[in-house]
Amino acid sequence: KQEVTQIPAALSVPEGENLVLNCSFTDSAIYNLQWFRQDPGKGLTSLLLIQSSQREQTSGRLNASLDKSSGRSTLYIAASQPGDSATYLCATLTGANNLFFGTGTRLTVIP
Amino acid sequence: GAGVSQTPSNKVTEKGKYVELRCDPISGHTALYWYRQSLGQGPEFLIYFQGTGAADDSGLPNDRFFAVRPEGSVSTLKIQRTERGDSAVYLCASSLKGQDTQYFGPGTRLTVL
Numbered sequence: 001k002q003e004v005t006q007i008p009a010a011l012s013v014p015e016g017e018n019l020v021l022n023c024s025f026t027d028s029a030i031y032n033l034q035w036f037r038q039d040p041g042k043g044l045t046s047l048l049l050i051q052s053s054q055r056e057q058t059s060g061r062l063n064a065s066l067d068k069s070s071g072r073s074t075l076y077i078a079a080s081q082p083g084d085s086a087t088y089l090c091a092t093l094t095g096a097n098n099l100f101f102g103t104g105t106r107l108t109v110i111p
Numbered sequence: 112g113a114g115v116s117q118t119p120s121n122k123v124t125e126k127g128k129y130v131e132l133r134c135d136p137i138s139g140h141t142a143l144y145w146y147r148q149s150l151g152q153g154p155e156f157l158i159y160f161q162g163t164g165a166a167d168d169s170g171l172p173n174d175r176f177f178a179v180r181p182e183g184s185v186s187t188l189k190i191q192r193t194e195r196g197d198s199a200v201y202l203c204a205s206s207l208k209g210q211d212t213q214y215f216g217p218g219t220r221l222t223v224l
Contacts, residue, residue: 031210036215043218044202044215045215046213046214049212091154097161097166098144099146099213101155102153103151
């Protein structure tokens with residue numbers, strides 16, 4: 001069974017800093033990897049999806065990379081803002097068509 | 112366009128009662144998923160529908176849990192004889208087809224007293 005780990009569990013940074021969130025997974029036989037954002041008491045918002053054949057995806061200040069062979073992905077957030085404060089979840093899609101999630105990184109951006 | 116919607120947003124019930132949770136996927140999405148999220152954890156897969164049929168129900172924890180999608184659109188997750196351990200946020204997601212980006216609803220917070 002796929003296991004997804006996210007480090008760190010929580011992170012606080014001052015506004016304007018660049019930061020990296022890490023995600024690792026045990027089974028490299030994935031179709032894609034998604035990064036989500038979850039605000040307290042809310043559902044998940046998809047940020048980026050990287051297909052297994054891709055190395056990275058970018059959207060605005062966000063850049064996600066994927067190294068399938070080593071079972072790792074990173075989410076890079078440039079010039080962080082207080083509005084970026086949320087929990088960030090990564091999830092892998094396997095052949096079973098369901099997502100395996102990590103436990104998330106809770107990000108706080110301090111004004 | 113409208114996203115995934117779930118009703119109710121909150122449900123409080125007593126141990127042993129029966130509950131139904133509803134999910135309205137994005138129009139035209141053939142794939143529908145149910146996940147359960149406990150406090151401080153990531154969502155865990157429960158069941159996946161492709162059209163009207165349950166393509167994978169391996170995540171359902173036991174036979175008290177059942178889900179249907181009779182017309183290939185709206186889905187209902189049914190929980191019999193609820194237990195306190197069933198308390199969690201139940202999330203529904205849909206995608207155009209399997210392996211596409213999954214779009215999540217806001218969830219139903221179930222509390223079993």
